[in-house]
Amino acid sequence: MRTLFSTSAAIAVLALGVTAANAQDLKTGPANWTGPYVGGQIGYTWQPRDGDEHVTYSTSSATLPTTFCGGAPTSPSRNTGCRKDNDAGQWKIHAGYDYEFGTDHGPVIGAVIEGGKAYLFDNVTAFSSTGNVYRLGSKLKENGSIRGRIGYDYHGTMLYGTGGVAYGKIHNTFATSDATAAFTTTNSSKGAWGFNYGGGIEQKVGPVSIGALYLFTSLKNHDYSVHGTGGIYGTGTDMQRQFSKFGYHTIAATVSYRF
Numbered sequence: 001m002r003t004l005f006s007t008s009a010a011i012a013v014l015a016l017g018v019t020a021a022n023a024q025d026l027k028t029g030p031a032n033w034t035g036p037y038v039g040g041q042i043g044y045t046w047q048p049r050d051g052d053e054h055v056t057y058s059t060s061s062a063t064l065p066t067t068f069c070g071g072a073p074t075s076p077s078r079n080t081g082c083r084k085d086n087d088a089g090q091w092k093i094h095a096g097y098d099y100e101f102g103t104d105h106g107p108v109i110g111a112v113i114e115g116g117k118a119y120l121f122d123n124v125t126a127f128s129s130t131g132n133v134y135r136l137g138s139k140l141k142e143n144g145s146i147r148g149r150i151g152y153d154y155h156g157t158m159l160y161g162t163g164g165v166a167y168g169k170i171h172n173t174f175a176t177s178d179a180t181a182a183f184t185t186t187n188s189s190k191g192a193w194g195f196n197y198g199g200g201i202e203q204k205v206g207p208v209s210i211g212a213l214y215l216f217t218s219l220k221n222h223d224y225s226v227h228g229t230g231g232i233y234g235t236g237t238d239m240q241r242q243f244s245k246f247g248y249h250t251i252a253a254t255v256s257y258r259f
Contacts, residue, residue, distance in 0.1 A: 032104055033098040033100040038093075038095045039095075040094065041093075043250050044090070045089070047248045048249070055126045056242055059236075063234075069082035069125050070085070072125060075133075076132060077127070082125055085122050087120075089118075090250060092144070094254075097110055097112075104155050106153060107152055108149070110148070110149045111149065113146050120139070135174065136226065136239065139172075140246060141170070147163060147165075148164055149161070149162045158204070159199070160199060160201075160202070161198075162198055162200065162213075169189070170192045170219065181229060181233050182228070183227065186223070190224070192219040193220060194246075195217075195218055198215035208256065213250075214251050215252075217248055218246070222245070226239040
C-alpha cells in the first residue's frame with residue numbers, strides 16, 4: 001500500500017508538472033473552468049491512530065475485560081500486541097459542474113458527486129483475564145459523497161477547498177475465542193452517513209484537467225452492538241466500540257474530461 005501511495009502522489013506531481021509546462025501549447029478546450037465534467041481518481045487511504053480505543057459495556061462487573069488495543073489481536077495475550085489497522089487503496093468515478101467568475105482567472109465555484117470503493121478495516125480488541133479475546137471490526141466497502149468546491153483560477157491552475165456530505169457501506173463483525181458465552185449482534189451491515197472536507201489543485205490542459213486531492217472523511221458507526229450472555233457476561237451485557245465514527249484520510253490523483 002505504501003507503493004500505491006507513492007504511485008498516486010507521483011502521478012499527481014508529474015501530471016501537474018507536465019501540464020504546467022505544456023499548457024500554452026495544448027489550450028484547445030474552453031478558456032475557463034465553466035461547464036460540466038466527468039472523470040475518475042485513484043488514491044491511498046489511511047486511518048487516524050486509534051491505539052487507545054476500548055470497548056464499552058452496558059453493565060458493570062469485575063469480570064469484564066479491561067485491557068484493550070486499537071487493532072486486531074495477534075494472540076489471546078495483550079502482551080503480544082495487536083496488528084495495526086490497515087491502510088488501503090481507493091478508486092472513484094465522479095461528475096460535476098464548475099462556474100468561473102472570469103475568463104482565464106478569477107473565483108470558481110462548483111459541485112461534484114462521486115462514488116467508488118475503499119478497502120479499509122478498523123478493529124478494536126478486548127482481552128479477558130481468562131485468556132480470551134473479543135474483536136469488534138468494521139470494514140468500509142462502497143463509499144461516495146456530494147461535495148461543494150470553491151477555489152481560484154490563475155491562467156489554468158486552480159487551488160480549491162471542498163467539503164460536503166459523505167456516505168459509506170460499513171460491514172461490522174465480531175470474533176471471539178470465548179466458548180463459555182453466547183453472543184448476538186445488531187446492525188452488522190449498514191449505510192453510514194457523515195461528512196468530508198479537504199482541498200486540492202487542478203491544472204487545465206485543453207479539455208482535460210489533472211490534479212491532486214486530499215480529503216478527510218468521517219462516517220457515523222454508532223449503533224453496532226454485541227450482546228453477550230453466560231460466562232463472564234452473566235445474565236447479559238452489551239458491548240460497543242468507544243469511537244462512534246469511522247474516520248479516514250485520502251490522497252488521490254484525479255483526471256477529468258471537461259465539456
